Amino acid sequence: MGYVRVTKKHIIFNNTPMTTPTLSYQLFPLGDSALTLDWGNRIDEAINLEVMARYQQFRHQQFPGFIEAVPAYSSLTVYYDPVFIRKLLPAEGTAFNYVRERITEIMAVELTYKETNSRMVRIPVCYDASLSPDLEHILEENKITVEELISLHTGRIYRVYMMGFLPGFAYMGEVDEQLAMARKLRPKSTKAGSVGIAGRQTGIYPFTSPGGWQIIGMTPIELFNRNRKEPTLLQAGDRVQFYSIDKYEFAHY
Amino acid sequence: MRIIKAGIQDTVQDLGRYGYQQAGINPSGAMDRYAMQVANALVGNELHEAVLELHFPSSVILFTRPLMIAITGADFSSSINGEPVPLNQGIVVNKNDALQFHRPVSGARSYLAVQGGFQMNHWLESQSTNLKATAGGYEGRALRKGDELICRTEGEYSKYLNGKNFRILPWTADHQSGDNSKEILILPGKEWDRLPAASRERFLGTPFLITKLADRMGFHLGNEPLDILPGEELVSSAVTFGTIQLLPDGKLIILMADHQTTGGYPCVAHVITAHHSKLAQKRSAEALHFKMTDLETAEQLLQKQQQHIKQLQNACLFKLQPYA
Numbered sequence: 001m002g003y004v005r006v007t008k009k010h011i012i013f014n015n016t017p018m019t020t021p022t023l024s025y026q027l028f029p030l031g032d033s034a035l036t037l038d039w040g041n042r043i044d045e046a047i048n049l050e051v052m053a054r055y056q057q058f059r060h061q062q063f064p065g066f067i068e069a070v071p072a073y074s075s076l077t078v079y080y081d082p083v084f085i086r087k088l089l090p091a092e093g094t095a096f097n098y099v100r101e102r103i104t105e106i107m108a109v110e111l112t113y114k115e116t117n118s119r120m121v122r123i124p125v126c127y128d129a130s131l132s133p134d135l136e137h138i139l140e141e142n143k144i145t146v147e148e149l150i151s152l153h154t155g156r157i158y159r160v161y162m163m164g165f166l167p168g169f170a171y172m173g174e175v176d177e178q179l180a181m182a183r184k185l186r187p188k189s190t191k192a193g194s195v196g197i198a199g200r201q202t203g204i205y206p207f208t209s210p211g212g213w214q215i216i217g218m219t220p221i222e223l224f225n226r227n228r229k230e231p232t233l234l235q236a237g238d239r240v241q242f243y244s245i246d247k248y249e250f251a252h253y
Numbered sequence: 254m255r256i257i258k259a260g261i262q263d264t265v266q267d268l269g270r271y272g273y274q275q276a277g278i279n280p281s282g283a284m285d286r287y288a289m290q291v292a293n294a295l296v297g298n299e300l301h302e303a304v305l306e307l308h309f310p311s312s313v314i315l316f317t318r319p320l321m322i323a324i325t326g327a328d329f330s331s332s333i334n335g336e337p338v339p340l341n342q343g344i345v346v347n348k349n350d351a352l353q354f355h356r357p358v359s360g361a362r363s364y365l366a367v368q369g370g371f372q373m374n375h376w377l378e379s380q381s382t383n384l385k386a387t388a389g390g391y392e393g394r395a396l397r398k399g400d401e402l403i404c405r406t407e408g409e410y411s412k413y414l415n416g417k418n419f420r421i422l423p424w425t426a427d428h429q430s431g432d433n434s435k436e437i438l439i440l441p442g443k444e445w446d447r448l449p450a451a452s453r454e455r456f457l458g459t460p461f462l463i464t465k466l467a468d469r470m471g472f473h474l475g476n477e478p479l480d481i482l483p484g485e486e487l488v489s490s491a492v493t494f495g496t497i498q499l500l501p502d503g504k505l506i507i508l509m510a511d512h513q514t515t516g517g518y519p520c521v522a523h524v525i526t527a528h529h530s531k532l533a534q535k536r537s538a539e540a541l542h543f544k545m546t547d548l549e550t551a552e553q554l555l556q557k558q559q560q561h562i563k564q565l566q567n568a569c570l571f572k573l574q575p576y577a
Contacts, residue, residue, distance in 0.1 A: 028443055029440065030442075030443075030492075030520070031440055031493055031524075033493065034493050036491065038443075043488055067272070069275070070491040070514060070515070071275060072488070072491055075491070077490065077491035082526075082556070094552055096548050162515065163514075164489055164513065164514045164515030164516075165277060165515065166277055166513075167277045167278040168276065168278075169277050171489065226376060226387070226393065235276065
């Protein structure tokens, strides 16, 4: 995978084959040009592994009229072109039924193993209060010290469950219960690079944007660069570990 | 062509950027893809060619060479050098002609196509402007005063101008797609069944006003709060253009061309794709009347709409032959 200068040193590849039985799912239309496969509305690593494996499968076994597939926590949405598909069909068929049949055929192929795209990305974070508007609040609410917060946040390897919200925004989890924090009631302007917590999720804002996550630190790394071949640093399925840097390192990164 | 006065939000858009939503990159693209394709058909372009999407107040545009253009979609009372020019007709403009838009007569978005399209880099396979990623289109942003757009045309137009400043071509695109109903047709969303009967009745039986919060990202509706039966909190999943979400305060939002790729609010319904065009031309304070339909009808209407555009494209290519 061609990654560029800024990020290369942070990425380690590790493909781990796993064997698990196919989980059951529900299929429903998302309007007239997409449909969603739903494995049950949960944040669960086993389900997300299935979602990602099926996502890769759909990308490699494209059917006529397939546009793209979008994986999420426990669902996979397939976008298709109904006008293109209807031209291939006898007069009475719907594009939705056609796509449902193609997908059912693909889903009938049991995954012998789930090879996850498990790159490991290490991301520096400065947990200095001057860069983290909600740090004091979260320390107070959760009755922990800043050292404990840093040790808890950097002490785990997180999974990128999905991408969404903003270009390059990764939904990662799950943080230690002692770090869990409810979203802000009203979104506030949040700077690019801000590292936040919402419930037991953690994420980084690639752009300055209104946001409701509680900000505990900031990374000097670019999460999104439109000039890169792959503009987003992170992808669904990645593993992420944060490491702490001080204000000096942040300023000179 | 040069922007000599900036509009409120005029951007380069094509049929959207697909294949990157898995990275959170929203598709963008024209809001009214029907009008955008009609504009392209009128000047003999491929239907997916990038065009300018104009909001009111719109840019004032100076043409720096002869070109063939067409304006479709919203009626913003356009003129060239002060003389009114029609919608849905090809126009050959001359060097130094100035195009202006005077007042928002009807609709919300106007489209300006130029024969040959714009000379502009593609970003991730599309020329659409993505305002969030500040990428694609013209430097990833709305057009500003002084911007120069290079047109890719190779046409030789001076012989059709005969010294005149511009010429309106003598055929008009029938902009009606055979669907004049005032209703916006919808399909049930996954959480439609979580609306109690009274909420569903109100959804389908009362008009919904579009609030001032209505832009390329979405239209917020000013409804009395709708009830929803309690259910488990939803984890985020993919959404799409036309998805109608129920917000925690009981109000509705319809996601439009610049929507986020994913969302965690209940999806109660989806506007059918064939009616995105009609919806995109609605303005703040206008009322929407929703009517439930089925997938078969939604697909048929979309197919008919696209057939209509194809026929128009063929007719225009035939008419344009002497101008080639």
